[in-house]
Amino acid sequence: MKKIGIIGSGAVGKALGKGFLKYGYDTTIASRSEEKRAALITEIGGSIKTAGFSETAKSAEIIILAVKGSIARNVIEQCGIENFSGKTVIDTTNPIADSPPQNGVLKYFTSLENSLMEDLQSMNTKAHFVKAFSSVGSSLMVDPNFDGLKPGMFICGNNEDAKKEVQTILLKFGWEVEDMGMAEAARAIEPLAMLWCIPGMREGKWSHAFKLLKK
Template sequence: MGKIGILGSGGVGQTLSKGLFAKGHEVRIASRSGDKLAAFSAETGVAEGTFADVAAWAELIILAVQGAAAEGIVRELAPQLAGKVVIDANNPISGPPVDGFLPYFTTDRSLMELLAAAAPEARFVKAFSSVGAHLMIDPQLPGGRPSMFICGDDPAAKAEVVALLDSVGWDAEDVGKAPAAKAIEALCQLWCAPGFLRNDWVHAYKVLRPAAG
């Protein structure tokens, strides 16, 4: 899997960088300034840098930034992202929830498709966007390993993401090419609704099938 660069200093970036670093991966985390996470870095041992430096260093990238800023960030980093697997954990949230439902700024196309258009040589895979950060690494739920819906146009990139997900306790559920990101992004709206409505934030999706054979 190689060097993992995590672009984003919020809850997702911190959780994934700490969790993947603890599993032995070479990981760096990034913010715009490159020194925002000095205390986090000192505490966890995860090196930090700017978006551009970490994107250039990394072999696999996880993008976890404010949804509305994602397209601009990706356009600026397109040269550093070219040829690399980029996990898109972002959601196109445009404002606070209304009756528990989060509004999105996207219309016909998913956010991941907008990102892919901004950096056409990056190998985008949607993942991690449909669950809260606190459950992303080794979720312990009574129903067993949950399902992480993924999609993207590059089969080899998806295979890498399936392996990464497996290593942190998730069964990947491949739902096809980039346009399927529209459906995966909507899962965040569903996932958050019980949280906003009833303060219920500990749950995950699981696809149930008949037993094999």
Template sequence: MRIGILGSGQVGQALARGYGRHGHDVVVGTRQAAVGDLAVARPEDAVRGADLVVLAVRGDAAVELVGSLAGPLDGTVLVDATNPLDASAGAPRLFVGHTDSLGEQVQRAAPGARVVKAYNTVGNALMVDPQLPGGPPTMFIGGDDEAAKATVAGLLRDTGWDVVDLGGIEASRWLEPMCMAWVAHGVRTGTWGHAFRLLRPEV
């Protein structure tokens, strides 16, 4: 699969290298001239022709970037890995929530994209091939396009995840606060190698 990664930070690099290990053709969309040994291109070029695109930028940059690429993203599976985090006052907090979400704002910014919320409830070190005691952790996803969610779920399972579908893109209203629970545990314990798992009778 050809995958475009929008963002060259820690999340984007972790996903790009992880997908590459699984044989996917990955290009990082960035304005930087180089990002280590990764293939890079301008964001608009990384999106064109991609089977799947991952949005892996700061939450406060997500909507503007997606809006600028709305045309090229039309019809594309767009995985939204962002969180609406605001750390300007010290401890991080969400800058949107409860009646709206960043995931929904991303979908509205590119109405033709097939947005799936994923990867926002775990640290970048575990995003591909997580190895934890007790079996694979659970990646919670949400989105309005069933075929797009099936594509993302397949990619997740192939890269070591259990997957739980929480419904439409409005599920981002619950997934984004889950990030705060993940952060709170990390702050209290000083460790960051944790992930969620949903225990259910059918698994």
């Protein structure tokens, strides 16, 4: 199994860190702060490793990007763009604007003609970005329990082998995979997080996931 490097120590980084360890992956999670890194070892437990951004990106064979959308470009630069070359990058980020939500609807800094993932892919042409985990809460990312019903994870990206790698991970983590095609599909997938958050923002309900019904 490939070595996992998680760039981001927030709720998503921690949830996926626990998940990758559970499924036997050699996993490193990154933070800029030594203090935070020590806390992550206690919080995540198991055999989790920690390191700085560039060290984590360099040693990883699959990179998970789990930072605030508005700083994602900057974080990739801090990691070293060359450390992404040839690797699958699981992009969990959403382009959430700093302005407050309106009646429970998040605001985005992208438009329907461009997505954050396309922007990140264009600055890293040798990396293989795959959008995943962006439209569900961190507590449901690994082994989501809906009484035996598997929810669907929407993914997209330009590299078929990278998407196959992500599909293998998602199947282990308890998801059905809905491949929506090339990177442009992120224009539709990223706004699903707006929809996912509305019941939470309006009614405090955060325990749901999407599923595509098919005949």
